[in-house]
């Protein structure tokens with residue numbers, strides 16, 4: 001079957017998609033978007049998190065055919081051609097929150113979503129939002145630091161704009 005949808009703001013199509021193929025497989029293997037990582041394939045680790053119509057989902061649990069005519073945004077789509085990395089991506093780098101990096105794409109999408117909904121999250125908000133994203137390397141403290149840093153920068157940018 002052919003699946004046509006928007007990926008990161010651009011129309012795309014994938015041919016010969018088989019029944020049962022996941023969105024994650026289609027993104028990585030057919031559309032050249034390998035940012036979303038393939039780990040547990042059971043929706044447990046969060047490394048494949050992408051936006052589907054603006055809501056974060058585990059792309060390993062979404063059938064490719066379900067995204068027909070819908071909007072998908074992957075970690076690649078967080079960066080902007082003009083302004084470069086998203087502030088969340090830059091904060092993860094600056095806070096040293098990336099080690100092997102396998103969990104990072106999912107954490108970035110989930111953090112991006114959190115800060116869109118709650119620009120100044122409490123530590124408990126952050127823990128709850130990221131509870132479905134497993135990291136084997138960092139011990140999570142650097143990740144917490146990165147989210148706090150991204151939040152502080154976004155809020156300071158917003159106050160500069162409003163002045």
Ligand code: FES
Pocket residue numbers: 097098099100101102103104134135136137138
């Ligand atoms: Fe390695 Fe998180 S940085 S799993």
